[in-house]
Amino acid sequence: MTTPLKRGGAPPPAVPPTGGSRGAAAPGSPKGTEERRFLWTKLDTKASPYLFIAPFFILFAIFGLFPLLYTVWVSLHEWSLIGGNEGFVGLDNYARLMGDAKFWNALYNTLGIFLIAVVPQLLIALFLADTLNRRLRGRTMFRMVLILPYITSIAAVAIVFSQLFGTQYGLINYGLGFLGIDPIDWRGEKYASWVAIAIMIDWRWVGYNALIYLAAMQAVPKDVYEAAALDGASRMRQFWQITIPMLRPTIIFTVIISTIGQLQLFTEPSVFGTDGTMAGGTQGQFQTVMMLVFQEAMRYGNYGYGAAISWALFLLVVLFSIVNALLSSRIRSAS
Amino acid sequence: MTATSLTTTRPGGPAAGSPRRTRKRKGGGTMREATPLTYIALIITVLLSVFPLWWMFVVATRDTSAASQRPPTLLPGGNFILNMERLFANTTANFTTGLTNSLIASTTVAVAVVFFCSLAGFALAKLRFKGRGAFTVAVVVTMAVPVQVGIIPLLMLMDWLGWRGELQSVIVPFLVSGFGVFMMRQYVEQTVPDELLEAARIDGCSTFRMYWNVVLPALRPAMIVLGLLTFMTTWNEFVWPLAALNADNPTVQVSINQLNVSAYSRDFSLMFMGSTFATLPLLILFIVFGRQLVGRIMEGAIKA
Numbered sequence: 047m048t049t050p051l052k053r054g055g056a057p058p059p060a061v062p063p064t065g066g067s068r069g070a071a072a073p074g075s076p077k078g079t080e081e082r083r084f085l086w087t088k089l090d091t092k093a094s095p096y097l098f099i100a101p102f103f104i105l106f107a108i109f110g111l112f113p114l115l116y117t118v119w120v121s122l123h124e125w126s127l128i129g130g131n132e133g134f135v136g137l138d139n140y141a142r143l144m145g146d147a148k149f150w151n152a153l154y155n156t157l158g159i160f161l162i163a164v165v166p167q168l169l170i171a172l173f174l175a176d177t178l179n180r181r182l183r184g185r186t187m188f189r190m191v192l193i194l195p196y197i198t199s200i201a202a203v204a205i206v207f208s209q210l211f212g213t214q215y216g217l218i219n220y221g222l223g224f225l226g227i228d229p230i231d232w233r234g235e236k237y238a239s240w241v242a243i244a245i246m247i248d249w250r251w252v253g254y255n256a257l258i259y260l261a262a263m264q265a266v267p268k269d270v271y272e273a274a275a276l277d278g279a280s281r282m283r284q285f286w287q288i289t290i291p292m293l294r295p296t297i298i299f300t301v302i303i304s305t306i307g308q309l310q311l312f313t314e315p316s317v318f319g320t321d322g323t324m325a326g327g328t329q330g331q332f333q334t335v336m337m338l339v340f341q342e343a344m345r346y347g348n349y350g351y352g353a354a355i356s357w358a359l360f361l362l363v364v365l366f367s368i369v370n371a372l373l374s375s376r377i378r379s380a381s
Numbered sequence: 382m383t384a385t386s387l388t389t390t391r392p393g394g395p396a397a398g399s400p401r402r403t404r405k406r407k408g409g410g411t412m413r414e415a416t417p418l419t420y421i422a423l424i425i426t427v428l429l430s431v432f433p434l435w436w437m438f439v440v441a442t443r444d445t446s447a448a449s450q451r452p453p454t455l456l457p458g459g460n461f462i463l464n465m466e467r468l469f470a471n472t473t474a475n476f477t478t479g480l481t482n483s484l485i486a487s488t489t490v491a492v493a494v495v496f497f498c499s500l501a502g503f504a505l506a507k508l509r510f511k512g513r514g515a516f517t518v519a520v521v522v523t524m525a526v527p528v529q530v531g532i533i534p535l536l537m538l539m540d541w542l543g544w545r546g547e548l549q550s551v552i553v554p555f556l557v558s559g560f561g562v563f564m565m566r567q568y569v570e571q572t573v574p575d576e577l578l579e580a581a582r583i584d585g586c587s588t589f590r591m592y593w594n595v596v597l598p599a600l601r602p603a604m605i606v607l608g609l610l611t612f613m614t615t616w617n618e619f620v621w622p623l624a625a626l627n628a629d630n631p632t633v634q635v636s637i638n639q640l641n642v643s644a645y646s647r648d649f650s651l652m653f654m655g656s657t658f659a660t661l662p663l664l665i666l667f668i669v670f671g672r673q674l675v676g677r678i679m680e681g682a683i684k685a
Contacts, residue, residue, distance in 0.1 A: 090587050091588065092510075094504070094508065094589065095504045095508040095509075095510035095588075096510065098500045098501055098588075098592070099500075099504050099516055101556075101557060102498070102557045102562055103519070105497075105556055105557045106523055108538075109535065109554035109555075110528055110531070110554075111523075112534065112538070113538065114526065116534035117530060117531055117534055120534060120537075174422075179413070180414060180419060181414055182415045183415075186672070188427070190671050190672070190675060191426075193671070193675055193678070194431070197613055197667045197671075198660050198663060198664075199633075199634065199663060200617050200634075201619050201634040202437070202656035202659040202660050203433055203434075203437075205641050205652055205653070205656050206434075206436060207433060208641070209440075209649055209652075210433065212449075215448065215449035217453055220451065220453070249430070249433065253426075253430060254678070257678045257679060261678065261679040264679075306525065306527055312529070312619065312620045313619040313620070316619075321642055322641075336529060336620065340624065343532070343533050343536070343624075353533045356531070356533060359527070360527060363527045367525065
């Protein structure tokens, strides 16, 4: 864009199309170019910032914000794949939701898996980060391997874990057999299936969180530890009384991120089901809310009801975020 | 990134500002020594991290009975090529299409996200315009939105556009990312000095040229990491392709899931071969760019 303007300083041939309007006023042309250049610069500085941010906001509005808000609209209608919009029904879909045992079961599963996945995940990550926060041989290698699960394909690994958790032929039951534990029905039993799915999730996320904690640990000034050591505080005590409090913002951050992610849990349990129905086991032992949305919308074609479930999930995520924010500000003001 | 390695080798160094007595660095300062127990814990972690991937590869190179053999075989067998041929010939999986689709979609999305996000990030970090603060806040808010919630209307939108079952349905909705804009904005703010931009402006650079010639070169490290993460996320996307595409035109994840859910034959060596291929491109990228990724996470720059 600027090239023709720059060349404007040089003789005519560069600007044949506009040349006509300016006629033979060759001597006056440098001045006109200057002026146009000034106008152009002004336009450029005024408009460019908006042009630069426009793609993000436009695409987000169409493919992010619109679907989110339209979910509410759809949820207030009897709306199906085949029949399309069959009329406004107010809060009927939500009333149905309140009385739907499948929904409460899915919610229970989602929260249950979330709890038994996230708590050990963050504790192990803290412990690992503390372990890595030493003078080590092969430090980079260890870090790379820790992050390796995080970059692998979720569905692929879920397939592998599904086989490992097989009741009859799975290696995990085989291994447990040596400890004298009878084969566990990982798919059939509700809480066993939660544990299996939680293990898949944690396998992926422990190392990632450990690296985030490690980064935060290295920012803790070393002389705090020195002073504590001089006062005779044990390593254990230093960990609980210095490291953990200093890491509080980071820990809160990882809790929030895990919450938003885990409440939408889908891939691991749906692959673990191995039947493609999204039913989450014969009795819905491990059907999550997102799986229920998928089942309603894709298998039964109930867009309206599916949207109501989605919106309930959205409100839940918002609620959790607010609780998180309140808790973390209280913790902050307390310390 | 270099800052990280400095902090670890010489604690007290760049953790600057702190008192001077951290000078005593006989062989590395105050950082604790690793004990044998440390290494044992780490080696167990390494084994647990690697095992599922190794097992995937082992079964993929053997015949299906290997998955249930007792005691298990833990070394690769000789069926790699055979299983690979079976995988690509399998009509349920449409694996070739899936692999191609995923490569196209992930690359396109990664390039677009890096471009659009660095453009917006640059504007929000360095350009002066009305509403800049509000726009920045809006970007941060979008990061917290659980987008999966909008899956049903998004499907309807795809139907209206006639994109259902077409590759663009897994590309176009993902061309931008709030996280990307935010990350780029932070990076531009930290690395591109205002004087450099002013000098470029005085030299008559248009705003876009400033972006292209001054900002982009400085952004290289952040672009690599954002590109890598975006490629990975797109490659791994599961709910959405499962809803928007179909078995005839799948992504690689949908394709391996086809093998997983086909009730008649749970052919493990085939499934694991598919899983291996679904993981391979990510592994290659990780080997090439993994150090940068670890570096960025350690800097606290990646929080998604």
